[in-house]
Amino acid sequence: MRKVYSKIESIAGNVITVKADGIKYGELAEVTTSFGKSLADVIRLDGDTVSLQVYSGGRGVSTGDEVRFLGHPMQVSFSDNLLGRIFTGSGAPRDNGPELTENMIEIGGPSVNPAKRIIPRNMIRTGLPMIDVFNTLVESQKLPIFSVSGEPYNELLARIAMQAEVDMIILGGMGLKYDDYLFFKDTLEEGGALSRTIFFVHTAADPIVESLLVPDISLAVAEKFALKGKKVLVLLTDMTNFSDAMKEIAITQEQVPSNRGYPGDLYSQLASRYEKAVDFEGAGSITILGVTTMPGDDVTHPVPDNTGYITEGQYYLKNGRIEPFGSLSRLKQQVNGETREDHRALMDGMIKLYAAYLESMEKKSMGFRMSDWDTKLLKYGVIFEKEMMDLTVNIPLEGALDKGWEILSECFTPEETGLKTDLLNKFWPSK
């Protein structure tokens, strides 16, 4: 039987210390306070002094409260019963469902052997033309959505959650506003996608330590499902909140900050989460989309900056659209050659014309005279933004490509598009 310790030596921030023997680093404990029970994990051992990080925070913990060590690290239950359920960052039910205790697995396990990785080869269809056509999402990819606060990034995630052609979705929320949490829940419920979704949600009102657990717990569950052959899409929102939680805890623990207060291991911490994205040969896969809000639209802020070095491109959300120039899916070349022969050419051609449209817009705003060509581009730009870039557009890739040809034929003559003749002959819509 595990011993119960009833003398807490010190309490500072979220960290308490007790004197105990035989404790392992990373072990989980249960702290019983007058407000109820909370989990805590061992973050430092120094002789018989054990420092624990209390998940529900240090507030209200008394020196007389009981600490019981559980003899194992943080775990989460894993089974199909998780589907459709909503949990907190520490794995407790947030809906009114029963607590799950069967088949417990450890979180934050070892990383995948690079020699066992394979070159990504399958696209994930989302029904969003700005993703499917222009910056294709690939199975096992890790991509952040760079966004300014106020942009509809959660709407975008919810849309992807409903439309993406994957087996299941795991949604990890960190520092989520309660309204946003309800928005996700209601949207997925109405869209009928709740039954293939698992939520691990930490809201802004919850204790900060639980926010740190969300990515690990989400990815540990994702990994098990992937090993059982499931194609899992993990949506994380918002990784900047996660990083800020890390900053807050590091500072209260008196760690030396490196850049704008963030701990020196920010890169490694983010990487160890994002690198969980993988395609298991002969089994399933994990794909990660994480929102990274950029304070002040500053891409050099430590969080988006470190993220950019880790991920395979980014979606850049601006003015309610996925902006085609800042966005990049580094893996799209692996898959968009095999979708349809016109895919790559149309993707390049339409973006080039859209870039020309923006130039014409600039000229127009400076009061230059508009040539015939400018007028055509202006018409094209408006249609392109409405029919392709709008986030509510939901059409399969082939439909989007057809639509692309339609838009081109509406605005230009075939030669003006700069596309290859053989493609024009084959795909140019006949009037």
Add this chain to the structure above:
Amino acid sequence: MAVSKGKVIGVNGNMVTVAVEDVVSMNEVAYIEVGSQRLKAEVIRIKSDNAELQVFEMTEGIGIGDSVDFTEEMLSVELGPGLLGQVFDGLQNPLPKLAEECGFFLERGVYLGALPTDKKWSFTPAVKVGDSVEKADTIGTVPEGIFEHRIMVPFNCYDRYTVKEVVSAGDYTIKDIVAKLEDSKGNIVDVTMSFTWPVKRPISEYVERLRPVKPMVTKLRLVDTFFPVALGGTYCIPGPFGAGKTVLQQVTSRNADVDIVIVAACGERAGEVVETLKEFPELIDPKTGKSLMERTMIICNTSSMPVAAREASVYTAVTLAEYYRQMGLNVLLLADSTSRWAQAMREMSGRLEEIPGEEAFPAYLESTIASFYERAGRVRLKDGTEGSVTIGGTVSPAGGNFEEPVTQATLKVVGAFHGLSRERSDARKYPAIHPLDSWSKYTGILDETRTEIARSIILRGNEVEQMMKVVGEEGTSTNDYITYLKGDFVDSVYLQQNSFDPVDNSVSPERQDHTFNIMFDIITAQLELDTKENARTWFYQLRQKYIDYNGSDWQSESFKKLETEILAMIAEKKTGVDESLLAMQVEE
């Protein structure tokens, strides 16, 4: 002397404090016993009876009182035939073998031998009984792929020896004794084909270090012509994310004119290593006709693997490089990225509660970076042959701003700087090495005065371009406009290189010389172009032809045809040489 033992008395992240019972030495390797697992660790600080260890694995589950075995050995790598073509982690564990043993995940506490022990090598002795030898002398050779691998007297045998026995030519494994040597005191030393060497001690078994004067051809025009790298030299590639650092490294690892390439993927994306891993065995090295993998080693400690091993990985890589240099070979070490290595140092320094320097990097950052790059060099070995280690490191500066400690510390010690620019990569101008900010102290394959003139024209063209943004095209003189077009021309037909084009992706020095001369003729010419419109049309036509020309096989029919057309176009408009351009120099 008995090896020490100890007990864990504290754990903080990946740092473990151990009470030691006996003597302990700095940087000694120890194993911590956790249940059935033994976790590798290195002593990084000693305080009276306590040693502080950085653990190369995750530390979860370590408890107070766990026993620790010290080994008396510093962190070492195994040297011998069979290293080439392998994929190791930062501690020289062969990853494919690990995958066979453990499956998808990197289980902690599993350490495998780096070299295959069952493989037989065909040994040819180079000494006979009675010969006198010392460390690093060749006892015999075995063929390893396309190279002759020298079996040497281990570098840690510090005496003079007499050969007592040496095996006859035949097949042996790395564990078989191939020679017995007698030292000056009459002790017998058994020599096998492999031995270990501590990674943090440079191998310096050479007569003298030579100046790096021979260019190392990368087949990138921008590098070879303008910012050359020398065999035995050092260079760095700083750049923001997405600017193409890794692609540049991959292209270099394929095309560089060296014998052996070591890729140290240090703290970067696993996916990129996979590309190298899967593609290299398929790619044929034009020089040898064999797969590229046969001349390549990959040391791979990706971003999600334990941080302490990341710190070790660059040393592992450079030690392997130095070992092959001892065989008279030219080795290129590509480290991607040295910033992640510096960050690993920063994390450890934080745990040790050292007083932080700039951006919390440790105060010894600069000297550590300097001593790493100093392990590069061209050397003359005892037998008169030459070998070299060239180091190219990428730097990932925070926010793409070069004014940060790692970039600055690196710039102090390297011989060439290939600064990547976000501006150029956004404009899809690859390689995105900035032609004005970058520099090199090495001699290239082309005449430096001419390349400097070309660079000054780019600079001048750039100035005109900036000016035009203010005064518009109307306010620019035709002459200035032509200068702008010339600068743009150099950029698009010479600096930029299409790495996806089968011909343009690697350009031989011979071809660089040839096409540079034609381009030089164009940009220094007095041209008869009266209006801006005419000038633009002419340059755009010429550019189109030149790009096609770059994409046609060297000395092929289409190559010759396009060259004739280009020369005709020049002859039509050229009226003389613009002396003012020849006199220009880049203002540094």
